[in-house]
Amino acid sequence: MTTFPELLRTLRLESGISMPAFAARIHYDRTSLHHFESGRRAAPFEVAESADEVLNAGGRLVAAWQREDQARREAAAAHRTRAAALAMSNDLSALADLDIAALQEGVEVTAVDYLGSPPAPMMGRAHVLRAEAFERLRSGHHRSSDRSDLYVAAGRLSGVLAYALLDLGDANEALIHADAAGRCAEYAGDAELAAWAAGTKSLIARFQGDYGRALEFVRDGYQWVGSGHGTGEARLRCGEAQCLANLGDSKAANEALDSAELARERMRRGDSLEGLFGFSQAKQSYYAGSSLIWLQGGHDAERAAREASAAIALWQAGPEAERSLDDERLAHIYLATARIQLDDVEGAADAIGPILSLPAEDQISWIVKRADRLAGMLAAPRYSQNRTAIETVRLINALTA
Incomplete structure (x- = not known):
């Protein structure tokens, strides 16, 4: 979608009006107008209104300004919420x-x-x-x-x-x-929530690329499991597999995933709360797929593709309330990544297809990070003449931009 600064500059140039003449007609200084066109500063509403009239924009400039002003207001409100929430978490910890x-x-x-x-x-x-x-x-x-x-x-x-x-x-x-x-x-004294929190801290460390620290969080979390209550152990084992895979240990990563399956079989009672705090079979398959794509392909990529496909199928066939849309979308990226590792470009393009039309508000940070890696793999010299790879890279770059 064209931004207000882009539209302002385009309409002024199309009209053939120079910056000095434009400044004179809307009664505003040239330096400020230059900043408004370049996006360095937000234009006041009266500038948008006057420019719309002078450039015969038919309300387009006013609409673009109002849309961006609303986005700025929402961002400021979110920032205030974050600051207040962060202060409260500091209190809870202290x-x-x-x-x-x-x-x-x-x-x-x-x-x-x-x-x-x-x-x-x-x-x-x-x-x-x-x-x-x-x-x-x-x-x-x-x-x-x-x-x-x-x-x-x-x-x-x-x-x-x-x-x-x-x-x-x-x-x-x-x-x-x-x-x-x-x-x-x-x-x-809630062991289930304590194990979940340890797994989440490990997840955050993995997001930061600190797999050694992530592994420490996982192993600290094992003190809270063993009763067969909830999926805490299975989730932690899968987190351990992600760490080990990123550290290059294929054998240990696969063993951790196997241990996660055994932990689920031993479970005597489900999670006390579902949704974000549950760990379904679909989620477990998703974790397995997202682990093994960090290895060298081969059997690891084959298992990653099977697990990612299983996760997508389980979510699509299961109850709507248990469907984790962000993870399902990421599973498409992991499936595509595994297929590239297996040299299946067409299959990779097919897997990531549903992700390429996501609106901006659905592009969470994980999606952008993982899609960018996939684009890098498809941009390898070996695919420089592959039209499917070239077009998929273009679409991914447009998404992540």
């Missing part, structure tokens, strides 16, 4: 004797809704719920017998914030929220 407010009914809904919603509004909802918890905490409006449940509620809301910030690309803030979730789990 105060060992912190009381946690009443368990909110919205926690379960938020955990499920997150799978199919953009991260920014979910961040806002989680922050509002947790702010209410803090208010009850500080006013003492809860029963002492509820303390453990209230710690869990605040921990889960901190976990939602961790995922939201990671999906928005800010790993440092995400880690603070994940640490708050882990501390709340420890205060509550």
Whole structure:
């Protein structure tokens, strides 16, 4: 979509009006107008209105200005929410004797809704719920017998914030929220949430490319598993596989994935909360595929392709409420990556096809990072004459731009 600065410059040049003449006709200084055209500064509304009239834009300049002004307002609101949420997570981590407010009914809904919603509004909802918890905490409006449940509620809301910030690309803030979730789990004595928080901290470290630290988080999380309650061990084993694969250890990575399958078989009770806090079979297959694409191809790529395909099929055939859209989209990228490793360019293009028309609000940071890697693989010299590879790289670059 053409931006206001681009449209302003294009219309002025098409009209043949020089910058000095343009400045005189809309009664504004040339230096500022130059900044407005280059995008260095946001133009005031009166400039958009006057320029629209002078350039006979028929309302197009005003509409573009209003659209971008709304986006700026939303970005500022999101920034304020992030700052307030971050301050609250710092409080949760710092105060060992912190009381946690009443368990909110919205926690379960938020955990499920997150799978199919953009991260920014979910961040806002989680922050509002947790702010209410803090208010009850500080006013003492809860029963002492509820303390453990209230710690869990605040921990889960901190976990939602961790995922939201990671999906928005800010790993440092995400880690603070994940640490708050882990501390709340420890205060509550909730092993299931503690294992989940450890796995999430490992996920964040993997996003940052620090696989040694990510492995430490996983192995620290094993202290919370072993009872057969929930999918915590399976999730941690899959996280370990991702670390080992990125560190180049194919044998150990495959063994960790096999151990994850055994952990699921030993499980006697499911997760106490689904959605963001669950770890379905589809998610487990997704983790397996996303692990093995970091190795050297061959049998690892074959297993990665099978696992990614299985994850997509399970999500598409399963209940809508359990469908993790962002992970399903990423599974398409992982499938495409594995197929490139198997030298199947046409298959890779087919796999990533559904991702190439995503609107900007659905392009979470993981999608951009992984698609960019795929583009690099397709741009290798061996595919320099392959039309499918060239066109797919062009489409990916347009997406990530």
